Amino acid sequence: MPEGHTIHRLAIEHLRAFGGRPVRATSPQGRFAASAALLDGRVLDGVEAHGKHLFLGFGGTGWVHVHLGLYGTVTFGAAPAPPPVGQVRLRLAGADGYADLRGPAACELITAAEKDALHSRLGPDPLRPADDPERAWQRISRSRSPVAALLMDQKVLAGVGNVYRAEVLFRLGISPHRAGRDLTRTEWDALWADLVELMRAGVAAGRIDTVRAEHTPEAMGRPPRVDDHGGEVYVYRRTTMPCLICTTPVRTEPLAARNLFWCPTCQQR
DNA sequence: TAAGTATGTTAAG
DNA sequence: TTAACCTACTTAC
Numbered sequence: 001m002p003e004g005h006t007i008h009r010l011a012i013e014h015l016r017a018f019g020g021r022p023v024r025a026t027s028p029q030g031r032f033a034a035s036a037a038l039l040d041g042r043v044l045d046g047v048e049a050h051g052k053h054l055f056l057g058f059g060g061t062g063w064v065h066v067h068l069g070l071y072g073t074v075t076f077g078a079a080p081a082p083p084p085v086g087q088v089r090l091r092l093a094g095a096d097g098y099a100d101l102r103g104p105a106a107c108e109l110i111t112a113a114e115k116d117a118l119h120s121r122l123g124p125d126p127l128r129p130a131d132d133p134e135r136a137w138q139r140i141s142r143s144r145s146p147v148a149a150l151l152m153d154q155k156v157l158a159g160v161g162n163v164y165r166a167e168v169l170f171r172l173g174i175s176p177h178r179a180g181r182d183l184t185r186t187e188w189d190a191l192w193a194d195l196v197e198l199m200r201a202g203v204a205a206g207r208i209d210t211v212r213a214e215h216t217p218e219a220m221g222r223p224p225r226v227d228d229h230g231g232e233v234y235v236y237r238r239t240t241m242p243c244l245i246c247t248t249p250v251r252t253e254p255l256a257a258r259n260l261f262w263c264p265t266c267q268q269r
Numbered sequence: 270t271a272a273g274t275a276t277g278t279t280a281a282g
Numbered sequence: 283t284t285a286a287c288c289t290a291c292t293t294a295c
Contacts (some may be wrong), residue, residue, distance in 0.1 A: 002276060073290085154278085
């Protein structure tokens with residue numbers, strides 16, 4: 001379930017589980033075996049997340065760069081680690097627990113310089129307190145592309161995926177098809193602020209919840225809805241259901257190779 | 270058992 | 283714009 005909140009949460013969990021102590025590293029599947037051997041017995045001394053990229057620091061040995069892609073996962077468990085199940089690219093194991101990485105788009109050992117190069121290709125991340133939203137605004141306010149595409153462009157903004165883009169646009173009532181340069185500065189400031197709030201909540205909860213208390217099915221007097229991705233949301237993959245607020249059917253269409261979801265009634269700004 | 274789907278990205282054309 | 287890739291799960295037959 002990888003949008004930026006997942007990756008930031010993973011950084012925290014890795015630090016808590018393995019930080020400051022030597023860790024055993026193996027690649028049961030074999031595809032990361034040579035690098036795992038270099039890492040085995042080293043101390044995890046730093047973790048970082050930028051957008052959907054996770055970095056695990058091992059001193060002079062370098063950084064493990066992980067990108068989960070569409071369906072990569074990390075599962076944590078308590079020691080002793082059982083025999084690996086399925087395709088485990090990387091297993092880290094400490095005295096108290098272990099973590100299994102499966103199906104990542106990227107898992108590679110890189111240098112500090114290579115890590116810097118990756119950062120330079122990414123826009124500001126709402127979950128990195130020092131990141132400056134002005135950098136994103138400079139690009140958005142000059143672009144003819146629809147805001148829904150810009151929010152997903154990791155060079156513009158890092159960490160937002162298909163769920164957060166759909167939900168934040170709904171919450172602000174902004175049409176996904178508006179061109180970036182037609183947004184007002186006030187609207188952009190509100191988008192960034194809402195992303196910061198939503199994504200921080202996502203890190204804390206480990207899932208994406210975007211529905212305000214006054215709009216829950218309970219509060220609206222509607223039957224409870226069952227999510228297939230774990231969180232309570234307004235429009236993402238809600239096409240078989242009416243909009244929670246106005247009961248218009250939620251609409252979907254492909255945009256830049258991804259499915260976009262929005263409410264044509266509530267999002268007319 | 271096979272096909273389809275997924276919260277993502279890159280490279281080829 | 284399209285295909286390819288990484289894996290697991292759900293749905294169809």
